Amino acid sequence: SAVISQKPSRDICQRGTSLTIQCQVDSQVTMMFWYRQQPGQSLTLIATANQGSEATYESGFVIDKFPISRPNLTFSTLTVSNMSPEDSSIYLCSVDGLGGASSYEQYFGPGTRLTVT
């Protein structure tokens, strides 16, 4: 298994500002993902964070709104830009591919609870 940490754990932000969320894994992984969970809803994949190249975004999500970095195999950031109250959600990172091979089972970070006022 992997130990995944996220910073911050929660934040309250004003509309129009941006927040960068960090995801740190205690071992190298092949795949890192970012999900959004709106209040009372299920999880929706935002993008796959690719090491050394641009992230792969899902339909409905764009790089200008959710820029993602992945400088190495253990770390990634997600920025929520120009926030509005509709961005209030839990943002979770997850990983797959411990030791290089995908097992399809994903390990999730504890999430970042974002409230936009």
Next chain:
Amino acid sequence: SQQGEEDPQALSIQEGENATMNCSYKTSINNLQWYRQNSGRGLVHLILIRSNEREKHSGRLRVTLDTSKKSSSLLITASRAADTASYFCATVAGTASKLTFGTGTRLQVTL
């Protein structure tokens, strides 16, 4: 977009009873997984069943998969108060690792 629909949306049972949750999905899959989420926190992987498997067990968990009906069920036997959580099915299509989550079932186990 979410692929899986789960029912019931909410389930309340007493400790010791069994809990059954159902998941339906729309397209062909490589595998189907079940996750648990406590109080809006991170998800914990419970069990994975591959498309060529029909049933799988792990402790008090039993998962079935019917690819002809595009459905799966999760059975938790002899439930405990600590099983109180939201349960999500998630599917993987093809060889990509991307998960597509269902709508989830909120399980409440009372003493």
